[in-house]
Amino acid sequence: MLSVLTGGLEAARLAQPPIAARVPELAPESIHAPHSALALEGVSLSFGGIHALRDVSFDLRPGEIRAVIGPNGAGKSSLVNVISGLYQADAGYIHLGGRRLRHLRPEALPKLGVARTFQNLALFPGLTVEQNVAAGLVFRRRHGLLAQLAGLPGARAEAAEVADRVRDVAGFLGITAHLHRLVSTLPYGLQKQVELARALVASPKVLLLDEPMAGMTATEKAEMAAHVRSARDRLGLATILIEHDIGVVMGLSDRIAVLDHGVKIADGTPPEVRRDPDVIRAYLGAEAA
Amino acid sequence: MDWFELLFAAEVAVGGLLSGVMYALVAIGFVLIYKTSGVLNFAQGAMVLFAALTFVNLVERGVPFWVSVAVTLAAMTALGFGIERTVLRPLANRSPMTLFMATLGLSYVIEGAAQLIWGTQVHRLDLGISNAPFEVWGIFISTFDLVAAAIAAALVAALTAFFRFTHTGLAFRAVADDQFAALAVGLRLDRIWATVWAAAGVVALVAGLLWGARLGVQFSLSLIVLKALPVLVLGGFDSILGAIVAGLVIGATEKLAEVYIGPFFGGGIEGWFAYAVALIVLLVRPSGLFGQKRVERY
Amino acid sequence: MSVFSASVTGARLATGFSLPVLVVLSLGFVAVPLTASPYVLEAILLPFLALSLAGLGLNLLTGYCGQVSLGSAAFMAVGAFAAYNFDLRTGLPIPVSIVLAALTAAVIGLVFGLPSLRLRGFYLAVSTLAAQFFVQWALTKFSWFSNGSPSGIIAAPVIELAGLRLDSAVGRYLFSLTIVTAITLLVHRIVSGPEGVNLIAVRDNETAAKVIGVPVLRTKLVAFALSSGIIGIAGVLWAFTYLRTVEPAGFNLDRSFQILFIVIIGGLATIRGTFLGAGLIVVFPLLLGRLSAFAFDGLIDAGLIKLIERIVLGGTIILFLIAEPNGLSAILSRLSARLRALVRRG
Numbered sequence: 001m002l003s004v005l006t007g008g009l010e011a012a013r014l015a016q017p018p019i020a021a022r023v024p025e026l027a028p029e030s031i032h033a034p035h036s037a038l039a040l041e042g043v044s045l046s047f048g049g050i051h052a053l054r055d056v057s058f059d060l061r062p063g064e065i066r067a068v069i070g071p072n073g074a075g076k077s078s079l080v081n082v083i084s085g086l087y088q089a090d091a092g093y094i095h096l097g098g099r100r101l102r103h104l105r106p107e108a109l110p111k112l113g114v115a116r117t118f119q120n121l122a123l124f125p126g127l128t129v130e131q132n133v134a135a136g137l138v139f140r141r142r143h144g145l146l147a148q149l150a151g152l153p154g155a156r157a158e159a160a161e162v163a164d165r166v167r168d169v170a171g172f173l174g175i176t177a178h179l180h181r182l183v184s185t186l187p188y189g190l191q192k193q194v195e196l197a198r199a200l201v202a203s204p205k206v207l208l209l210d211e212p213m214a215g216m217t218a219t220e221k222a223e224m225a226a227h228v229r230s231a232r233d234r235l236g237l238a239t240i241l242i243e244h245d246i247g248v249v250m251g252l253s254d255r256i257a258v259l260d261h262g263v264k265i266a267d268g269t270p271p272e273v274r275r276d277p278d279v280i281r282a283y284l285g286a287e288a289a
Numbered sequence: 290m291d292w293f294e295l296l297f298a299a300e301v302a303v304g305g306l307l308s309g310v311m312y313a314l315v316a317i318g319f320v321l322i323y324k325t326s327g328v329l330n331f332a333q334g335a336m337v338l339f340a341a342l343t344f345v346n347l348v349e350r351g352v353p354f355w356v357s358v359a360v361t362l363a364a365m366t367a368l369g370f371g372i373e374r375t376v377l378r379p380l381a382n383r384s385p386m387t388l389f390m391a392t393l394g395l396s397y398v399i400e401g402a403a404q405l406i407w408g409t410q411v412h413r414l415d416l417g418i419s420n421a422p423f424e425v426w427g428i429f430i431s432t433f434d435l436v437a438a439a440i441a442a443a444l445v446a447a448l449t450a451f452f453r454f455t456h457t458g459l460a461f462r463a464v465a466d467d468q469f470a471a472l473a474v475g476l477r478l479d480r481i482w483a484t485v486w487a488a489a490g491v492v493a494l495v496a497g498l499l500w501g502a503r504l505g506v507q508f509s510l511s512l513i514v515l516k517a518l519p520v521l522v523l524g525g526f527d528s529i530l531g532a533i534v535a536g537l538v539i540g541a542t543e544k545l546a547e548v549y550i551g552p553f554f555g556g557g558i559e560g561w562f563a564y565a566v567a568l569i570v571l572l573v574r575p576s577g578l579f580g581q582k583r584v585e586r587y
Numbered sequence: 588m589s590v591f592s593a594s595v596t597g598a599r600l601a602t603g604f605s606l607p608v609l610v611v612l613s614l615g616f617v618a619v620p621l622t623a624s625p626y627v628l629e630a631i632l633l634p635f636l637a638l639s640l641a642g643l644g645l646n647l648l649t650g651y652c653g654q655v656s657l658g659s660a661a662f663m664a665v666g667a668f669a670a671y672n673f674d675l676r677t678g679l680p681i682p683v684s685i686v687l688a689a690l691t692a693a694v695i696g697l698v699f700g701l702p703s704l705r706l707r708g709f710y711l712a713v714s715t716l717a718a719q720f721f722v723q724w725a726l727t728k729f730s731w732f733s734n735g736s737p738s739g740i741i742a743a744p745v746i747e748l749a750g751l752r753l754d755s756a757v758g759r760y761l762f763s764l765t766i767v768t769a770i771t772l773l774v775h776r777i778v779s780g781p782e783g784v785n786l787i788a789v790r791d792n793e794t795a796a797k798v799i800g801v802p803v804l805r806t807k808l809v810a811f812a813l814s815s816g817i818i819g820i821a822g823v824l825w826a827f828t829y830l831r832t833v834e835p836a837g838f839n840l841d842r843s844f845q846i847l848f849i850v851i852i853g854g855l856a857t858i859r860g861t862f863l864g865a866g867l868i869v870v871f872p873l874l875l876g877r878l879s880a881f882a883f884d885g886l887i888d889a890g891l892i893k894l895i896e897r898i899v900l901g902g903t904i905i906l907f908l909i910a911e912p913n914g915l916s917a918i919l920s921r922l923s924a925r926l927r928a929l930v931r932r933g
Contacts, residue, residue: 084798110800122795126787126856135788138781139800145782145809149773159781198799329709379909386655389709390851391908393844397901401894409890515716515840522713555728564717568702571714575705 036095037062037238038083038114038206043092045078045262052078053089054262060206065232065239067249070259071282076242077119079259080208083240084109084116096206110139113205117195117212119242125184129175129194132183133166136201169201172234173227189220193227200231207231207239213248221245225252250274258282300428301548302541307434309540311499314441315517316524316532317448318492323526325464325485326377328388334514335399336490340365341497341506342407345414358494365490368399373483381478400511412506416498437499444495445529448488457484519563523570525580535578539563615764620757628756631869633829636763637821639865642849643774643858644817649847650855651778652810653790654703654711658718659818659846661699664838665692665722666819667826668732671741675734681746685766685823689816695722696815703807707793719840726835733834740834743827759828766824770817775858777813786810787856818846848900852907854914863915872896 039059045052053075060066068076081087083094085104094101097112109115115136123132143155170176173193178186183194192212199207209228213221225248231237243249249256249270256273258266260282266273273279315337322330343364347357376391418436422429452458460476461484497506500513520539524531543562551558570578604612623632645659670688674681699718703711726732726739733739746753746762753762777783785806788796797803826833845868853864875896879887911917 086794086798106794106798107800107803109798116798118795122792124784124788124791124795126791127784131784131787134781135784135796135801136799138785138788138802141781145777148780148782149776162781202800329712376905376909383908383912385708386712387908387912389655389712390847391905393847394901394904394908397897397904399901401897401901405891405894405898409894515720518713518716522710526709557724557728560724561717561720564714564720568714568717571710572702572705575707575710577710 035062036060037064038240039095040079040083041093041095041100043079043082043089043094045075045082045087045089051262052087053082053259055092056259056262056264057092058257058264058267059095060238060240062205062238063232063236064255065228065241065253067241067243067253067256068259069243069246069249069256073261074259075262076259077210078262080116080210080240080242083208084114110136110202110204114208115199115202115204115206116208117192117199117210119210119214121188121191121195123183123191123195123198125182127183128180129170129183129186129197130163130166130179132194133169133179133197133201134162136198137162137165140202165201166197169197172200172231173197189216192216192220192224196224196227196231200235203235205236205238207237209239209241209243211242211244213243213245221248228252296427298545298548300430301544303428303430304434305541305544306537307431307438307540308544309520309537310434310438310441310533311496311503311536312513312516312520312540313533313536314437314444314492314496314499315513316520316536317445317529318489318496319517319521320527320529320532321448321485321489321492323521325461326388326482327385328377328392329385329521329526330489331389331392331514332372332396332399333489333493333517334511335396335403336365336368336493337497337500337513338506338508338511339368339399339403339497340490340494341414341501341510342403342412344494344498345412345501345506346407348414349412361494362491365494366487369486369488369490370483372486373479377482377486378479396511396514400508404508409508412501414498414501414506416502418502433502440495440499444492445533448492448529451488457481461485516563519567521577523567523577525577528577528579531577531579535567539566542566612768615768616761620761623757623760625756628760629829630873632760633756633763634825635865635869636760636767637824637829638846638849638869639862640767640770640824641818641821641846642853642861642865643771644814644821645846646850646853646856646858646861647774647778647786647817648810648814650850650857651783651786651790652807652814654700654807654810655708655847656715656718656814657712657840657843657847658699658715658722660838660840660842661718661722662692662696662815662818663822663825663842664726664835665695665815666822667743667833667838668726668741668835669819670823670827671743672732672734674744681744681748681827685820688823689820692819692822693812693816696818697808697812700808700811700815703811704804716840719843723835723838738834739836740832741826743831743833746827763824763828766820770820771858774817778856778858782806782809848904851904852914854916857914857916859919860914860916863919867915871900875899 036059039057041057043056043058044054056075056079058079068079070076078087082089083104085106085108088103094104096104096114104112124135127135141158143152143158147155148159166179167176170179173196175190175193175197178190178194183191186194196209196212199209212228213224216224228239228241229252232239241249241253253270255268256266256270257264258273258276258279260278265278265282266276268276315333318333318336319330322328322333340361344357344361347360348354352360372395376395377388380388380391418433420431420433422431424430452462460481463476464478464481496513497510500510504510520532520535523539524533524535543559543566546562547556547559574580619628619632641659641663644662645656648654648656666688669691670681670684673679673684673687677684679687695718699715702714706714730736730739733741746759748762751758753759778786785796785801788801789803789806789810793803796806822838830837849861849864849868851864852867853862854860876892879892879895907914
């Protein structure tokens with residue numbers, strides 16, 4: 001009966017050990033602590049009577065990979081959408097960059113050092129891979145349309161800088177060979193990598209990944225997991241990972257929060273969560289507990 | 290404002306409300322199609338023209354009134370099925386904007402064909418409804434407009450009954466709520482779309498007869514689509530109730546504005562006034578007065 | 588609006604002219620003026636150039652940025668009447684009046700583009716009709732715009748450049764061609780540079796664009812302003828080089844649809860497609876007229892031909908949307924690819 005979770009154990013053993021050791025130990029109630037990269041405080045969200053999130057508090061430390069799991073409709077995507085400002089919470093606060101905010105404006109995310117990917121691919125099919133990734137740097141552009149058209153030296157230097165960074169991140173994720181192809185002509189797995197590249201290109205501090213491995217083959221998943229891990233190692237990223245594949249989650253994350261019907265029912269390291277009776281009940285139904 | 294001026298304003302408003310019913314009548318044809326297939330059917334005006342031209346030519350050739358109605362209904366149904374077959378089916382699963390542009394092309398085809406078949410001359414259409422005004426509490430009301438409003442109300446009641454009590458109607462509502470779910474339970478989308486287009490054709494016939502009796506049956510009948518669009522935007526594309534309320538709002542404000550604001554601009558503001566009203570409301574409520582505000586999923 | 592996503596826009600840099608472009612330009616600037624008859628210039632090339640430019644302006648907004656507009660003709664009218672008034676009332680050189688007219692059209696386009704910040708899809712498309720009706724009404728109603736002419740008719744001034752009167756058909760053609768070429772190069776530079784990325788990002792996925800920091804609102808407004816400015820210049824060419832006497836009623840909804848049809852037939856988000864589409868739209872009625880005169884010996888009257896034209900045009904739109912959503916541009920790509928393959932084999 002517990003194969004869903006013990007299967008994860010196998011995968012965890014196969015994957016590299018969690019790097020929790022590198023993350024400084026923090027007190028459990030560290031929500032308002034200055035060293036969290038991001039925190040939610042009592043966030044609630046509802047859509048016309050349906051509670052998507054109920055009083056969820058949650059913190060994310062710098063350099064940590066933090067998984068959010070739960071059955072379908074548990075509120076995982078809602079959580080990410082609240083953090084990225086696409087949904088506005090009915091109650092609660094978001095702590096980010098030393099500030100306590102009621103709402104975030106999605107436009108302001110990149111400047112706050114937050115990047116995300118989407119559950120369903122959200123690329124720009126009419127652009128090349130290079131242009132898609134470069135779009136992740138648009139918010140930093142200092143030179144306007146006229147400077148671009150006039151070919152001013154500053155604008156040209158900026159374009160070269162952008163191209164450099166794009167090549168960098170493309171090399172890091174191994175998609176350099178595809179830079180000049182239209183993104184819509186790439187296979188699905190590669191498109192997911194491009195979306196990750198677009199999120200990483202501006203070196204964010206917080207990365208939100210909404211099911212980055214959905215619909216991938218086992219090989220692609222392993223590759224994506226390796227990328228997520230090395231992105232964290234290289235950039236010191238704090239990552240929120242929503243993923244259905246428990247095996248991947250157990251192997252990759254430092255801490256796991258479990259949502260069920262919009263309520264956070266468990267939160268802890270992978271072994272803790274695996275043993276949690278509430279989690280087992282939520283996943284397998286009441287009779288399993 | 291003295292008593293007489295107040296009466297006059299009331300009379301203007303009532304006249305406006307009644308023309309609003311006529312706008313709503315055209316708008317309802319749009320709503321039917323939009324609700325089931327998410328298409329803004331620009332050809333609705335052309336369908337009004339086609340229906341009215343077909344009917345009036347039959348009557349002028351000595352075909353009895355009700356036979357003409359029946360034949361025109363049959364023609365509109367055939368047109369609906371034909372459109373489903375030749376335009377909608379090949380474009381299934383394409384974006385709403387593509388379908389909209391296709392209906393733009395369709396409006397050209399139908400307008401051209403209607404006039405090619407029936408000629409371009411203006412026809413007078415007499416439905417036998419008196420146009421004499423009568424007085425209620427000192428306000429003069431056009432009999433024709435009142436009868437037209439009654440017919441429109443009957444049509445809305447008939448449509449409501451159709452959707453509430455018949456199998457096809459229930460299927461229509463299922464499709465409007467969730468196309469994928471409707472497909473999953475085995476509803477035939479193509480047949481439902483064809484039926485809905487035929488129903489929109491019936492609405493077009495009623496609108497064509499009433500508007501035709503007012504303005505004469507001619508090409509300009511096709512342009513009432515431009516009167517219906519701001520009504521739709523204001524009411525929300527997917528709400529029949531919205532179309533009616535917005536029709537009334539726009540009809541009344543337009544007539545009042547024509548009388549009280551128009552003179553400052555030298556008149557003729559009815560071409561854009563409705564759009565201005567709709568836009569101002571939209572800036573506050575981007576999906577119209579009664580349009581569904583969908584929760585977007587990311 | 589995924590309809591637009593299928594269209595292909597590669598990232599070519601504006602470093603130089605490709606061979607086909609050079610051939611077309613030398614034909615246009617040298618061969619045509621030497622050989623073309625006044626009829627070809629007046630009835631085909633002058634309207635073709637003006638409509639191509641209008642199509643280009645609309646394609647920037649609709650094809651690249653994904654915002655559908657049904658009011659393009661209004662901005663042509665604004666351009667034409669603004670240039671007329673600047674010329675009449677300031678006495679500035681014609682090119683200056685044209686630039687000012689483009690700015691006027693851009694500003695008015697910006698105002699009518701403001702709803703795009705809140706409205707999407709059909710709601711926005713319908714709201715652009717407001718521009719169509721309001722502008723046409725204002726130009727007809729206030730005779731100041733037409734210098735007191737009762738029905739708003741204006742007669743365009745003769746184009747003079749540095750003392751040179753460009754009164755002949757060839758002169759007007761070269762003037763128009765120069766402007767269209769310059770603006771086409773500008774548009775090419777815009778869409779293949781960083782601004783092009785913004786435009787297409789907003790078109791393809793507005794939410795993702797917003798979240799990664801593409802300035803969505805600014806990009807939309809830039810698209811409306813640029814598009815209206817370019818369409819405004821197209822209006823000037825229409826009034827000053829082609830018809831030379833215009834009235835507001837000439838810039839009606841049918842004209843707006845015509846421009847939209849050019850973009851659909853040519854292909855969304857392609858520059859050369861716009862020219863192909865405009866070519867088809869201009870030549871097709873002339874061909875139909877010739878054909879019926881030839882086949883039926885003038886037995887079909889002009890009104891009937893207009894109706895047939897309407898039916899065929901509408902049918903063509905539907906056909907393109909069904910069979911070739913990427914327009915004539917895509918057909919040309921396939922043809923040239925096949926041709927190259929033949930040459931290589933042969």
